[in-house]
Amino acid sequence: MRNYEMEFWDFSYKKNEQLTLNGRRLFRKDKEENYEWKTGERVLNQLNVKKSDKILDVGCGSFGKIVIPASRIGIKVTAVDISPTAIKLLKNASIGLV
Numbered sequence: 001m002r003n004y005e006m007e008f009w010d011f012s013y014k015k016n017e018q019l020t021l022n023g024r025r026l027f028r029k030d031k032e033e034n035y036e037w038k039t040g041e042r043v044l045n046q047l048n049v050k051k052s053d054k055i056l057d058v059g060c061g062s063f064g065k066i067v068i069p070a071s072r073i074g075i076k077v078t079a080v081d082i083s084p085t086a087i088k089l090l091k092n093a094s095i096g097l098v
Contacts, residue, residue, distance in 0.1 A: 010083040040065040044073075051075055062089035 043066065049055070051074045057066045060079040067079045067090060081087050 010085055012083075036063045036065045037069050040067075040069040044069055044075075049075060054078070056080070060086070060090060062086045062093065064090050064093060068094055 049070070053075055055066060055070050055075055055077045057077060057079045058081075060067055060081050062081075062085075064079070067077050070077045071094065079087065079090060081090075
């Protein structure tokens with residue numbers, strides 16, 4: 001991936017970082033996040049994923065569509081994203097949920 005593409009994604013996450021962090025604190029049960037996580041649960045079910053499996057989520061973003069549902073059931077997940085800010089947001093979002 002070209003450097004300017006990486007800079008664009010990181011800039012986008014950073015630009016909305018504070019808004020995202022505040023919003024998640026205020027609306028922890030936000031419909032959009034719950035929808036994303038339920039979608040991830042359906043994907044995991046369709047793939048017949050077991051606790052002993054390991055998942056690599058490349059391009060995980062800040063919502064954790066797969067990361068959070070998989071971690072909740074004890075699956076080892078490695079999350080990777082081009083944006084360090086997205087990873088930071090995902091870590092903050094997962095506090096108390098996993």
